Every structure is written in structure tokens, then in C-alpha cells.
Amino acid sequence: MATDFLNTYAWIFWLGLILIFVIIEVSTVDFTFLMIAIGSVGGLVSGLFGLPWWAQIVVAGPLSLILLFLVRPPLQRALRRGSDRTPTNVEALLGLSGTVLKDFVEGHGQVRLANGEIWTARLSLTTDNHPVESGERVVVTAIEGATALVVPAERNAL
Structure with missing residues (x-):
């Protein structure tokens, strides 16, 4: 019964997490929470394809880690590349x-x-x-x- 409830309403959980992570990312601009939010989108999409809640977590977790270690560093370098080093x-x-x-x-x-x-x-x-x-x-x-x-x-x- 509890697993049916989790499988049915997991999308609400994912939307809430995505919203929280995006709000935190907007205030920090570090790309960490953006990568976790995108991983959560992966969990949401996998749930929409009918995967159970535990499989959604298995999709979201590794996707977030892959994004954190492979996508985030080049994004940070690109963000810092344009910064002005002129003393003020x-x-x-x-x-x-x-x-x-x-x-x-x-x-x-x-x-x-x-x-x-x-x-x-x-x-x-x-x-x-x-x-x-x-x-x-x-x-x-x-x-x-x-x-x-x-x-x-x-x-x-x-």
C-alpha cells in the first residue's frame, strides 16, 4: 500500500526537490544545486515512464553525480573565464x-x-x-x- 502511494505521488516529490534546488542555485550560482536539480529531473522523467520510486532514486543519484563531476567543472571555468581581473x-x-x-x-x-x-x-x-x-x-x-x-x-x- 505504501509503495503504491510512493509510486503514484513521487512526481510531486521530484517537482518539490527540483524547485528547492533551483532556488538554492539561483542564490549561490555555483552549479552544484543545478546539477542536482537536473538529476532530479532524471528521476521525475523515469517516474513518468513508470519506474518504481526506488528506481527513480537510482536514476537521479548517479545522474546528479555524473553531472557534478563531468559537466559542472567546464561550466565553472567558462563562467570565470570572462571575469574582469582589473583591480578596483x-x-x-x-x-x-x-x-x-x-x-x-x-x-x-x-x-x-x-x-x-x-x-x-x-x-x-x-x-x-x-x-x-x-x-x-x-x-x-x-x-x-x-x-x-x-x-x-x-x-x-x-
């Missing part, structure tokens, strides 16, 4: 040169970076606290909040 945000500012706009007083000043942005700047702790005047070249070594840590350009070249 703070990483894009490190090593950028700039020109001093306001003389550094007690290690603090203002610089215009090569990208056109104007930043409040502080001399890096690796430099002597000597005066840096307008027009001198500096290089960004770090960013702390909204302040660029800089060193004079000639010091950075060493």
Missing part, C-alpha cells in the same frame, strides 16, 4: 602616483592622484617626517579610511 576600489589605488597639492605639515597634506582624485594624505611611517612640498611626486602605499598613506616617489623607487 582600494586595490586600484595602491602604487598609484600623485602630486602634492598642499604642503605636508606634521606628516599630513593633500595630494592629487594620477586618476584625478584628490585625497587627504599622510606620510607613511616608513618615511622620515621631512617636509613634502607642493608639486612633489608621491606614491600611494596604503589606504586607511579616507586617507592615503604616501611616500615620496624617489623613496619608493629604491
